[in-house]
Amino acid sequence: MNHKLLNKLVFRGMQKNRKTLIPFLMAGTFTVMIFYILQSLAYCPYIYYKGVEAFYGAQTIAIILDISSQITAVFSVLFLFYANQFLIKGRKKEMGLYGVLGMSKKNITYIMTAETILYALISMAVGMMTGTFLNKLMLLMLYKIIGQRPVEGLFFSTKAFGNTMMLFGIIFACCLLHNVRSIRVGNPITLLQSNHTGEKEPKVKIGIFLLGVVTLAAGYYLALTAKTASEAISSLFISILLVVLATYCLFTAGSIFILKRLKKNPKFYYKTKNFISVSNLMFRMKHNAAGLASICILSTGVILLLTCGCSLMMLGEKNINRLYPTDVKIESKVTGVEQGQREITQIRSALKESGIQTSEEVYRQYKTIMLRKDGQKQTYADPDMMYTDMGSCIDTYLLSMDDYNKYVGTNEKLSEDQVLIYNSDKEWKSGEVLDFLGKKYAVAGNVDYRVTSYVLDSTMSLFESEILVFASEAQINGFLEQVGQQEDEDYNVYIGYQTNGALSKEQQELFTQNVNAVLTDVEIHFKAEERHFFYNIYGGAFFVGIFLAMLFLMATVLIIYYKQMSEGYEDQRRFQILSNVGLTEKEARKSIQTQVKLLFFLPVGAAMLHMMVASNVIRLFLRMVLVVDAKTFGMAIAAVSIIFLLVYILVYHITSRTYYKIIHTKSC
Incomplete structure (x- = not known):
């Protein structure tokens, strides 16, 4: 040709x-x-x-x-x-x-x-x-x-x-x-004749329906029962896969089950708009189900990405203050108090030589041990087995009462069977009993926040964190000896300074050189520089999240549009036949609205339900590297969901009109 x-x-x-x-x-x-x-x-x-x-x-x-x-x-x-x-x-x-x-x-x-x-x-x-x-x-x-x-x-x-x-x-x-x-x-x-090929009334696939119910329950259970960041790691992706599978199963088999039940209800079914909508959806749900499930998953992805991005940026300064409580942060290890005091003297000299003026000095020293919890009982965690069950591990910081009094300016005393405690995942009450390495201790109170803000290592946020204050240094050395560590195990040291004014790049470099010239194995961090790095990384992640959310949103809109076009052309002849036997335009419009609203708002409703359930495990997952409080995260979810719903309603009005025009266009 x-x-x-x-x-x-x-x-x-x-x-x-x-x-x-x-x-x-x-x-x-x-x-x-x-x-x-x-x-x-x-x-x-x-x-x-x-x-x-x-x-x-x-x-x-x-x-x-x-x-x-x-x-x-x-x-x-x-x-x-x-x-x-x-x-x-x-x-x-x-x-x-x-x-x-x-x-x-x-x-x-x-x-x-x-x-x-x-x-x-x-x-x-x-x-x-x-x-x-x-x-x-x-x-x-x-x-x-x-x-x-x-x-x-x-x-x-x-x-x-x-x-x-x-x-x-x-x-x-x-x-x-x-x-x-x-x-x-x-x-x-x-x-x-492909457009005129008929379809049999779909049957309820009990196996797929039950699989959807079971996988949805399992996915929701994993998301809702996660209590720590490590548990969130192990359950997040499994729960996502289960919920995705459940969404497709329930939209495929569950929708047919519901429509069949509605059809058996004469009070509901034998009304013009319900009769037409249910009958039409019954024959179309086999193909609609996969598309509706895809819309639901994509909508969840859009809300999730934007929520995480917004909450990260909203909580930026709070996270920087947690990671770097002071303008200058120095971390090292010392063998005793004397070496720690020598380091402070040398660091003060380095500050003076670098022209850095400070208004506050912070010094903390402590020892650490990794424990495994079982209720209120805590035992030593073997380092070789630690990562096989991270959910039960506690990153524990041990302080003596003398050091604690210096840090918070108090003069408290503890008996040999008492302890002060802070736990990141549980609030202990006075009088409760802690079983620590086989010995029971009465909780005398909570550790002051002035200690927790400097002692906790933010890089270990994968684990549950705990600070324990004991009566004497001898007790702590006894614990270390009990688990096979040496009595003279190095102390971890935090030395921090608040500065008078911002530091120049030259001052930071000179101070780092001066400290490294007299001390070894020290880590130096400047809050201003780390703030810059933080916003670079998480700002970049937020930027990329916006891109992916736009992509998912576009896919959602176009899938809806294609489905409305496809369903409109397929339903066109049906409504023309019904019109010929007496269906008025008003009745047709009501029927269309019932059908289109169901097709539209069922996926977004399920998406928001998924997001509400997932918020717990997502927040815990983010806690591995960030402070994500429930209130701010909830506000981010609410704001993003409202904006998404408004966009979704706009798409509904546009595509429903397109569908209605197709229905009332005479076919050739």
């Missing part, structure tokens, strides 16, 4: 199917743009390039961007295949007509190949052109979030360009192979 005629058919087919084609091209363009921007920023010299950091912490941001681009790549494959399914479904009748009119399968393959090449070229060209222009804007936005000065100049990444071309070239090629196969294996008459 003449290639000129075939090319005309290509453009005519694209114009005729623009209602489904334009959203597909938008999806392709958007995913190309997101992937290209993330890849381009990952290899940008203004962030990290060839081993050189543009600013402190830039390498970590580049790694986050690269990982996020890989997530986007996987998502793009799944999503574009999903969108392609709807696109080819509407073209089968057209291709069947070509076959009936005598066109060969070779000619049909040519048309589909030409169309796919055009789709790919439009998506990649527009996506990368838009990405190139937005790349600088996104870089400036990232710099704004992390508090960096804006940079001048543009950068075009050939590596990002090549990776984008290769990935989406493969995706569109695979879509083409799938489309050609689905058209060539069927005969023209079958393809022509």
Whole structure:
């Protein structure tokens, strides 16, 4: 057949199917743009390039961007295949007509190949052109979030360009192979009648329904019963997998079960709008279920990503103050009080030589031991077995009463069988009994916050933390000897200083050099510098989270749109038949509203339920590296959920009108 005629058919087919084609091209363009921007920023010299950091912490941001681009790549494959399914479904009748009119399968393959090449070229060209222009804007936005000065100049990444071309070239090629196969294996008459193929009333799949109930209960149980960060690690991903599986099972089998129950209720079922909606959904739920479950999972992902990002930024300063209570933080190990005092003297000299003036000095020394808990009983945790059951381990700090009195300015006394206690996961009350290494101690009170803010090691937040104050140093040495440690085990030392005014870069470098010249094995941290690093890392994570949330939100909207279009065309003939037998436009509109509201708000309702249950385990998971209080996290969930729901309602109004217009358009 003449290639000129075939090319005309290509453009005519694209114009005729623009209602489904334009959203597909938008999806392709958007995913190309997101992937290209993330890849381009990952290899940008203004962030990290060839081993050189543009600013402190830039390498970590580049790694986050690269990982996020890989997530986007996987998502793009799944999503574009999903969108392609709807696109080819509407073209089968057209291709069947070509076959009936005598066109060969070779000619049909040519048309589909030409169309796919055009789709790919439009998506990649527009996506990368838009990405190139937005790349600088996104870089400036990232710099704004992390508090960096804006940079001048543009950068075009050939590596990002090549990776984008290769990935989406493969995706569109695979879509083409799938489309050609689905058209060539069927005969023209079958393809022509594909839109009129009837479906049997679905049956309730009891096995899948029960599997959904069991996996949902198990996933919720794991999320709600997690009490520590280590438990959250072991249960988070398992609970996510269980809830995802349960969502698909319950939307597939559970929805049919509910509709069957509604059908058996005569008071509900034998009303015009309910009769039509339930009957229509009964035959469509087999295909709707997977889409609705996907919308639910994607909606949960959007809310989760934005909630975590918002809560991280809202709690930024609180976390910096926890990690670095003083402007200058020095950590080391000493063999005794005398060595600790010598270190303080040497550090004071280094401060003076560096021109740093201080207003407050903090000194804390303590010994540590890892314990394993069983209720109120605590035993020694074997280091070789510690990571096999992290949920029961306690990172314990031991102080003598004499040191404690110095730190808080008191003059309290403890008997040999009493202890002061602080525990990160439990509030002990006076009079309770603690079984510590086989001996019972009465809790005399709680440890003052002025000790906890300096003693606790933030890098050990994976474990439950505890501070114990005993009557004497001899008791502590006895405990260490009991578990096989030496009596002269080094003390951990925290030395901190509040400074008068901000420190210059030169002062920080000079102080570090002066301290390292006289002391070994010390770690020096400056709060201002660490604050900068903190906002760089978590600001970068927040930036990437916004990108991924936008991607998931776009997927959610387009899946809804495609489903409304698909269901509208499939239901068009049914409503025309009902209209011919007396269904009024008012009754049709009510029925449509009932059906569309159910299809829309069931997934988002389930998503918000998932998020509320997951909030406990997500907050614990974040506690590994951050302070995430329940109130702030709850506020973030509420704010993000309200904004998401408003966007979702807007999409509902737009797509429901589209669905209604399709229903009341006379078919040819």
